[in-house]
Amino acid sequence: MATEAAGEGTGLQFHPMDQFIVRPLFGDGPVQWYTPTNVTLWMFVTLLAIIGLLVVGTRGRAIVPSRIQSIAELSYGMIYKMVEDVTGKDGIKYFPYIMTLFLFIVFSNFLGLLPEAFTTTSHIAVTGVLAMAVFITVTVIGFMKNGAGFLGLFWVTSAPLVLRPVLAVIEIISYFVRPVSHSIRLAGNMMAGHAVMKVFAGFAAIAVISPVSILAVTAMYGLEVLVAFIQAYVFTILTCVYLKDALHPAH
């Protein structure tokens, strides 16, 4: 796509995927597992932003909260209530884990919307690890809490006996597809939105189209702001749903 556009010699340069390239921060060498890269930088920024909101923002411990403390309490209350509502009282002890996931994703998504930023959650390597962590944790918790009873999740007792083996196969497939859909949904949304914005921005090089292009980029940006939050919310609520399945496998 990019080569074709460049090849026509119109001066249009489309590099919508360049923003996702992982580069070393210092020098130009190969990316080793320990190399500080732009991934490192933006994860660090995410971490600092979260600490700024939840630790520095609440340092007053005020009964009547400041604005930042209100936001911190709001996010705490929202996820706490979500965990409580979806997984029940016994899911509360996994609240810090779910809060970690939510905050990391929502801050990565929003920081990725800054110009020149690197969106860590647009990478399948990152979301895949997050989703696999949820999948493995949930499966382990399910077997630890219920033993073999956890397999009851796949044996739909409310269905007619003849259908149960068929349903069991479907349930098992859907169970193992979970981490895939869980991770690709987040990474796909992030990547697609950013790439589309880059493509629209590329058209701004043509003077006639540029107003339309700018309007389109603005509209996409608004949509992406929405998507950034909604995808974090969806990822978190699905984690809660999976956790509920592990804690209460009966249908």
Next chain:
Amino acid sequence: MISLLQEAATTAVEHGAEGAEYGAEAASHGADAAAHGAEAGGMPQLNFDTFPNQIFWLLVTLGVLYWVLSRIALPRIAAVLSDRQGAITGDLMAAEEFKQRAKEAEAAYDKALADARSEAQKIVAANKAEIQKELDAAIAHADAEIAARAAESEKRIAEIRDSAQTDAETVARDVTAELVRAFGGNTDNADIDAAVDRRMKGVMQ
């Protein structure tokens, strides 16, 4: 707000599915591009050389984040929220207590008012009784005086009446005696008395 978010979430899930499709398309596209020319580079997401790096830094970040949240941030916010809840509950209880106290004060005030009123009534009644007594005494005194004066007057009237009768008899006898004498009659006192008495009967009574 939550229900709205959930609604949005369900649509976003559908949207996500589309996004995933798009991602898959883009992936195949990227692979094509990679096949066409090395300078295009394909999808950075599928460059597996960078995976260990991303996964390593992600795990570091998540570890630090989890530590910070579970050790510092979340307990602190939980403490603030429970403090606030406690403060609100305490304030509500204090308000309830003040209300109770106000009610008691009102009851005490009402009671004091009623007491004062009954006291006033008692005093009024006592005063009234005293005045009545004095009044009665004065009336009795006045009655007695009036009665005494009336009796005295009666006595004097009776005296006057008696003296008038005696005077009238005397005058009548003298006049009768003089008349009899003037006519040259025999003046016998006994006869004259008898005659006067006879004529005066029925006049003086």
